[in-house]
Amino acid sequence: MITRMSHLFLRTLRDDPAGAEVPSHKLLIRAGYIRRAAPGIYSWLPLGLRVLRRVEDIVRREMNAIGAQELAFPALLPREAYENSGRWNEFGDGLFRLKDRKGADYLLGPTHEEMFTSVVKSEFTSYKDFPVTLYQIQNKYRDEERPRAGILRGREFVMKDSYSFNMDDAGLEESYQNHRAAYQRIFDTLGIEYAICFATSGAMGGSASEEFLAIAENGEDTFVRSTSSGYAANVEAVVTPVPDARPIEGQPEATEYDTPDSETIETLVNWARQEDIRLDGRVVEAADTLKCIITKVTQPGCDDEGNAYQPELTGILVPGNREVDMKRLEASLDPATVELASEEDFENNEFLVKGYVGPRALAANGVRILADPRVVDGSSWITGADAKNRHVVGLVAGRDFTPDGFIEAAEILEGDPAPDGQGSLTLSRGIEIGHIFQLGRKYTEAYDVQILDENGKRTVPTMGSYGIGVSRLIAVIAEQMHDDKGLRWPTAVAPFDVHVVIANKDAAAAEAAENLSEKLSTAGVEVLFDERPKVSPGVKFKDAELLGMPLVVIVGRGFADGKVEVRNRLTGETTEIDYETAVQTIQEMRGA
Amino acid sequence: MITRMSHLFLRTLRDDPAGAEVPSHKLLIRAGYIRRAAPGIYSWLPLGLRVLRRVEDIVRREMNAIGAQELAFPALLPREAYENSGRWNEFGDGLFRLKDRKGADYLLGPTHEEMFTSVVKSEFTSYKDFPVTLYQIQNKYRDEERPRAGILRGREFVMKDSYSFNMDDAGLEESYQNHRAAYQRIFDTLGIEYAICFATSGAMGGSASEEFLAIAENGEDTFVRSTSSGYAANVEAVVTPVPDARPIEGQPEATEYDTPDSETIETLVNWARQEDIRLDGRVVEAADTLKCIITKVTQPGCDDEGNAYQPELTGILVPGNREVDMKRLEASLDPATVELASEEDFENNEFLVKGYVGPRALAANGVRILADPRVVDGSSWITGADAKNRHVVGLVAGRDFTPDGFIEAAEILEGDPAPDGQGSLTLSRGIEIGHIFQLGRKYTEAYDVQILDENGKRTVPTMGSYGIGVSRLIAVIAEQMHDDKGLRWPTAVAPFDVHVVIANKDAAAAEAAENLSEKLSTAGVEVLFDERPKVSPGVKFKDAELLGMPLVVIVGRGFADGKVEVRNRLTGETTEIDYETAVQTIQEMRGA
Incomplete structure (x- = not known):
């Protein structure tokens, strides 16, 4: 069938829409593919819908090819379904909640682990029914705090989510690898340039997890790649190579100095160089100083008496040449939450001398210290002496202070050694387009899914969860493929050939x-x-x-x-x- | 691709599910096509989803064939979009409403007239762009008071809704007829037995309207067909043939009688026969008596001072051989609402003598009288004499009382003459599967859609609205085609050939x-x-x-x-x- 321009429901716009910042958003609006209905909520006009359907079909084909079976859950779900997993509350403000005419609580499904787990529990009872992989391609709802960039981060969006159920870990690994390969075929067919990154698990809980990130300047996610190997990872997932411990014996004693006007790392390093201070005989670098960032960490849930846990002061130690990367810090502390200490916290704790906090005062006052992995035993630092205009030189870890634990919180810098020992890291920005995840038994245990194994013994199956942001892909393709004249669609997804x-x-x-x-x-x-x-x-x-x-x-x-x-x-x-x-x-x- | 039963995500059930009443509901559950997630909310398992997709494709093909263009609006819609039309309030409890994290009001779209009207307004400005017909196949949400029969009346359901926009009435008629023919092709392809019924417009407002009703014992809708012509109609849409007026002169005066123990029509007719009372020389039938049903009618909206209108006592006169059909009464009074008078109303109005109310007391006390169309001038009745155990015989319309208006409120009886003058009516039950509707300018005026015509003059286009209950069709097919062993799918929609x-x-x-x-x-x-x-x-x-x-x-x-x-x-x-x-x-x- 021919579609005629004089008949097509289309109006192209000469000007960029107000508020649109990224090229894909501007062009999809200007070319009449989508229209905004509300913040983060878009209508698909005929051209846009044609692209969406073609992308869905490509995803569907590859999912069917790995034996996944399509079904469709409702978007409107009863609260009870999300109680067992605790996510009715856990999702916080990100969940759209509503009541029906009888006052019963409902939600708009943000992701469907609960429903898939329940349906497997209710339909299947024997190991003979396993493995099974189910999926749907469906509208999802998340009340994003900051919807942005059109359909790149929307509040109503199309997602393919699939879930594998296996009787054992080897089966899960196979289901996971099948998805990984299917995702590669999908993104290759769509002509998307992407990296597969090791990922932290985020709020999902569980073990192995990788993210597919489309390379994009305007991406929200930063990730790293090795210059010499295939290694790629989310910044949250980068594990800092730990240097060897150094001998403590023979190191000079820590010495305190007056360091007027040296509240920043830069001024402190300048002071040290002027004073010709040396550490291990070397001229002092920013990396020889130790920053002590005061935070408050709150554990989730409540104590035995039902009281929510109170925020706990926590010192984060990082080498002075690096900022604390809040995303990495948050991922490391998850499921606890963290915020920076306030002015009030400093006022209420006199031992916290702003600009001059060091690990000794923290330890003396029972504040937990979590250190960057580079703070190995025997490493020697210049750091705050817990008094105004005073610093200490040669403070040795394992002798003068001992962290309570180690934490990945420091920012990654271009040129850092790659965790796999091969080459160094480069930083790129990307957009998450897929996520595969060995979820394990978190949901099958919460929903008490018990399957009889070959020996008639009750066994809890293990689960994988796999997602593709289908509507987002359209923006990603537009983002990667456009030029200054407009959109350029790959043959596989163009609305017309x-x-x-x-x-x-x-x-x-x-x-x-x-x-x-x-x-x-x-x-x-x-x-x-x-x-x-x-x-x-x-x-x-x-x-x-x-x-x-x-x-x-x-x-x-x-x-x-x-x-x-x-x-x-x-x-x-x-x-x-x-x-x-x-x-x-x-x-x-x-x-x- | 072959699908193997040992691999298919399916468990068939031997027993009917609790609470399921109609065969389609029982069988779709037992055969593992759908599962209940909440009242009126269902999950589509693989077999069910295959049928749904095939039905959608048949609908899509026929919509494309009449030049309709597919798009997709969000299901989550901002309140503002439904303010202009007044439907944010009008939908009442049937609308799912919610708030986002910022407290803004949203709704889940129950039907999308507002969105389609707005998008045409924003994209098109000239007569050259018209006519245009747009459609979507999409999840709709209605918080039904009594969801029933599985996917037959759900709260989340799939609907095809389309809307035509024409510059003039002739164009609308053409778009309407195109849809009518497309709907016939769709339902014929699906092998559904159905009737096309004249319909009232219901809450939609507007003029010409027909419903496609699938014939089904378990249907919620009653409709009529002529024994001798193609005439079919919703009971709400049946227009009573009006008998000729009769001469008043020469009719005997109305006479009151003591009628002990004659509070029902049956006892009253018995009394009249025992007393050998005649009307026009005939032996008295139930149809010669006149029932006077007291109701309260409330107009929508409010008066000039912003006060909601108060319920108004209204007498409904119908021949005694018929009940008042509340659906017909409601449809006739729409948009006003109606309820039966309460005991309290009778107590508060002494002239209302229960069981003996007649039109004279109503007229004397300023109560509005709406009469069945058979109550023509000169017709003579036996009715209440407004006093306990008293009736009046030979009360003549146009002489002894005069209705304030006429109303279609009496039930339709098998054998009634067909409104088209050909044959008599038979009653059937059906399920609404499609509705086509010449909506007119209600929404285009509300949204101030102004299009420049050939002469550069601003013109408001006229609109048609057309719906098919896509997911309901699956239940309808199951309902019409099943036997006592199970489901039987027509070739066009079977999940497998x-x-x-x-x-x-x-x-x-x-x-x-x-x-x-x-x-x-x-x-x-x-x-x-x-x-x-x-x-x-x-x-x-x-x-x-x-x-x-x-x-x-x-x-x-x-x-x-x-x-x-x-x-x-x-x-x-x-x-x-x-x-x-x-x-x-x-x-x-x-x-x-």
């Missing part, structure tokens, strides 16, 4: 374009046909560039000589081809 | 069944293959009957002689066919 444009007022050319469109359509090519009689060729070309079909076929001046022009929107190439054999040539170009 | 069953322990037969399944699958037939090794043939046959694929192919005892058995689940026929040519034979049987 070919965009035929009449660029000639001659009636014969118009008829030829119509015939060509008909023939292409009959040959199974999806054609968008710009036959608008009163629109100038220039406007039509601009629209074709903005809309971004992979091939634009122009029946214009050259038609008098039996030629039509084909513009490849992806490569930018322009080719003249014979009108007579155009259908065949265009089909070959599509396949190429 | 062919169900192959191994019913023989012989390894060669099992291999032959496997080969046959492979070959069918390669030939494009969707195969469900029951290869479960430890399940008896009897159980497999029972499952096949319950699941309801149109063709069941059994590789069993006959295989030793090169034969396999084909059971046609729709016709009940069993055929032996040659194994060697089975693929071709089965394909022919499918087409047949």
Whole structure:
């Protein structure tokens, strides 16, 4: 079937929409693919919906190929379903909650672990039914604090979520690897440039987990890659290589100094260099200083008497050349939550001398100390002496102070050694497009799923959870593929295969374009046909560039000589081809 | 691709689920097509989802064929979008409302007139863009007071809703007729038995409207058909043929009688016959008596001073052989609401003598009287005399009392004359599966949609609204097609085309069944293959009957002689066919 521009429900916009910041958002609006209905909530107009459906079909095909079975849970779910897992509360403000006419509590499903677990529990009882992998492609709802960038981070969005259930860990590993391979095929088919990153588990709890991040300047996630190996990881997942411990014996005693006007690391290092202070004989670097960041950590849940846990002062020690990376700190402390200490906290605790806090005062006052892994026994530091304008030089870990534990909290710097020992790290930004996750028995235990194994013994199956942000993928493709003229869709997902444009007022050319469109359509090519009689060729070309079909076929001046022009929107190439054999040539170009 | 029963996520149930009343509900649960998640909210398991998708595709194909363009609005919608139309309030308790984390009001879309009107307003400005028809197939939400019968009346359900926008009434009529024809093709393809009924507009406001009702004993809607013409209508839409007025002059004066123990129509008629009372010389029938039903009618909205309108006493007059049909009464009074008068109302109004109310007391006390259309001028009645144990005989309309208006409120009786003058009416029950509706300018005016016509003049386009209850159709098909053994799916929507069953322990037969399944699958037939090794043939046959694929192919005892058995689940026929040519034979049987 041919779709005619004069009939298509479409209005393209010349100007960027107000408030849109990233190119994919601007272009999807300008090209009439989507429209905003509310913050983070979008309508899919005909062109956008065509792309969405094609992406869904690609995802569906690969999920079916690994034996996953599609079903569809409701989006409107009863509170009870999310009580066992504790997530009715855990999701906090991110969950859309509502009441029905009878006052019963409901939620809009943000993710469906609970439902999948329950349905497996209710349908299956024997090891013979396993393994089983189920999935759905469905609207999900999350009340994001800051929805952004159009459909890149929406509050109503389409997600493919699948869940594997296996009787043992080896089975889970296999289901996990099947998903990993399927995800690679999906993203490769879509032509997305991406990295597979080791990930922390976040709020999900569990063990092995990887994220698929599309490379994108505008991405919200920072990740690292090794210069010499395939290693890639979320910054939250990077494990700092631990240096060898150093001998304590023979190290000079710690010495305190007056250090006027040296409240920053920079001024402190300057002071040390002016004073010709040395550590192990070396000139002092920022990395030789030790920052002591005071935070408050709150454990989740409550004590035996039902009282919520109180925030607990905690000192985080990091080398002075690094900031504390709050995302890494939060991931390390999860499920506890953390915030920086306030002015009031400093006022209420006199031993905290702002700008001069050191580990000794913390230890003396019972404040827990969590140190960067580089703070090994025998390492020697310049740090605060717990008094205004005073620092201590040569404070040795394991002799002068002992951390209560170690923590990944320091920022990753470009050039840091890779955790796998091969090469150094580079930093990139990306957008999460997929997440695979060996969830384990968290939900199957919470829902008391008991399956009889070969020996008739009750066994709790183990679970994997796997997600793809389907609607987000459309933004990601737009983000990676666009140019300054507009969208450029890969053949696999373009709303139409070919965009035929009449660029000639001659009636014969118009008829030829119509015939060509008909023939292409009959040959199974999806054609968008710009036959608008009163629109100038220039406007039509601009629209074709903005809309971004992979091939634009122009029946214009050259038609008098039996030629039509084909513009490849992806490569930018322009080719003249014979009108007579155009259908065949265009089909070959599509396949190429 | 072959789907194997040992792999399929399915558990069939031997027993009917608790609380299920209608066959479609019982069978869809027992056969593992759907599962209940909450009242009126269901999960689609793999078999059910396959049927749903096939039905959606049939609907989509026919909508595309009439030039409708698919898009997708969010289900989560901002309150503002439903303010202009007044429906944020009008929907009452039927609307799921919620707040986001910032306290802003949202709703779950019950129907999307507002969104479609807004998007046309924002994208289109010129008559050249019209006509345009848009549609979506999407989850809708209505907080039904009494969700029932599984997916027959759910609170989350899939609906196709489309909307046409035309510059003039002739265009609307054309769009309407296009939809009507498309709906017929859809329901014919699905093999549904249905009637197209004239419908009232209900709460939607507007003019021409027809409902497609699937014939079903368990249907909630009663409708009528003519014995001699194609006339069919919702009971709410039946217009009573008005008898000719009769001459008043010459009729005897009204006479009051003591009528002890005659509070019901039956006892009253008995009394009249015993007393040999005649009307126009005829023996008295129940139809000669006049019932006076006291109601309270409340107009919507409020007066100029912002006070909500108070309920107003209203007398409804109907011939004594008919009950007041509250659905017809409500539809006639809409948008006003109506309830029966309470004991208190009778106590507060002494002129209302229970069991003996007549039109004279109502008129004397300023109570509005709305009469059945049969109460023509000159018609003579036996009715209450407004005093205990007293009735009046020969009360003549237009002489002794005059209704303030006429109303369709009396029940329709089997055998009533058809409104089109051809034949009489029969009553049937049905399930609404589609509704087409010439909505007019209600929404385009509310949203101030102004389009420039050929002369550059601002014109408000006119709108049609058209709905199909897509998920409900699955229940309707199950309801119409099932037998006592289970489901029976028409070829167009069956989850699988062919169900192959191994019913023989012989390894060669099992291999032959496997080969046959492979070959069918390669030939494009969707195969469900029951290869479960430890399940008896009897159980497999029972499952096949319950699941309801149109063709069941059994590789069993006959295989030793090169034969396999084909059971046609729709016709009940069993055929032996040659194994060697089975693929071709089965394909022919499918087409047949």
